[in-house]
Amino acid sequence: KNEVEQSPQNLTAQEGEFITINCSYSVGISALHWLQQHPGGGIVSLFMLSSGKKKHGRLIATINIQEKHSSLHITASHPRDSAVYICAVRTGNQFYFGTGTSLTVIP
Amino acid sequence: DAGITQSPRHKVTETGTPVTLRCHQTENHRYMYWYRQDPGHGLRLIHYSYGVKDTDKGEVSDGYSVSRSKTEDFLLTLESATSSQTSVYFCAISEQGFTDTQYFGPGTRLTVL
Numbered sequence: 603k604n605e606v607e608q609s610p611q612n613l614t615a616q617e618g619e620f621i622t623i624n625c626s627y628s629v630g631i632s633a634l635h636w637l638q639q640h641p642g643g644g645i646v647s648l649f650m651l652s653s654g655k656k657k658h659g660r661l662i663a664t665i666n667i668q669e670k671h672s673s674l675h676i677t678a679s680h681p682r683d684s685a686v687y688i689c690a691v692r693t694g695n696q697f698y699f700g701t702g703t704s705l706t707v708i709p
Numbered sequence: 710d711a712g713i714t715q716s717p718r719h720k721v722t723e724t725g726t727p728v729t730l731r732c733h734q735t736e737n738h739r740y741m742y743w744y745r746q747d748p749g750h751g752l753r754l755i756h757y758s759y760g761v762k763d764t765d766k767g768e769v770s771d772g773y774s775v776s777r778s779k780t781e782d783f784l785l786t787l788e789s790a791t792s793s794q795t796s797v798y799f800c801a802i803s804e805q806g807f808t809d810t811q812y813f814g815p816g817t818r819l820t821v822l
Contacts, residue, residue: 692808699751699752
C-alpha cells in the first residue's frame with residue numbers, strides 16, 4: 603500500500619519546456635514536502651506547504667487538500683534541473699515518501 | 710549548506726555483525742531523523758529524535774535501535790545486520806519537527822553480505 607503516488611515515474615524534456623510532476627496521497631496530512639535528489643545522491647528540500655501555492659525562482663508548487671493532490675511545476679527547464687523529485691507527506695508523527703520522478707532535461 | 714555529516718560514508722559488513730552509523734550536526738536543531746532509501750520504495754523513516762534521549766519509531770523500525778546522548782549526535786545501530794538492511798541511509802535534521810524544512814546529510818551506503 604503506497605500512501606503517496608507520483609507521476610510520471612520518468613520524464614524527459616527539451617530545455618525550455620514547462621514541466622509538471624504530480625503527487626497524490628491517500629492519508630490526511632498536515633504538510634507536504636517536495637524534495638530534489640541530485641544525481642550524486644544529495645537531497646535538498648524545495649518546498650513545504652500545507653495549502654495554496656508557493657514559488658521559488660522557476661519552481662512552483664501547488665496543493666489541493668480536498669483532492670489530495672499536489673503538483674510541482676518547473677518553468678523554462680534547464681539541464682541542471684535533471685534530478686529525481688520526491689514528494690513526501692506528514693501525517694501524525696510519520697513521514698511517507700513517493701518513489702520519485704526522474705527528470706532528464708536535454709539541451 | 711546545513712552542517713550535517715554522516716560516518717562512515719560507505720561500509721561493507723557481514724550478516725550477523727553489529728553496525729553503528731553516526732549522524733553529527735552543528736546546527737543545534739532539535740529534531741533528527743534516520744531514513745533508508747531502497748529502489749522501488751523511496752525513502753522510509755526508521756526512527757526519529759525530538760530531543761536528547763527522546764526518540765520514537767518510524768515506519769520501518771524493526772531491527773534498528775537509536776540513541777541520542779547529545780544534541781549534535783544521533784546514532785543508528787543494527788544489532789545483528791541482515792542482507793535486507795543493505796541500503797542507503799540518510800540522516801536529516803529540522804528545527805521544529807515534521808512541519809519544518811528538513812536538511813539531509815550526504816548518506817551512508819551500507820552493504821551487508
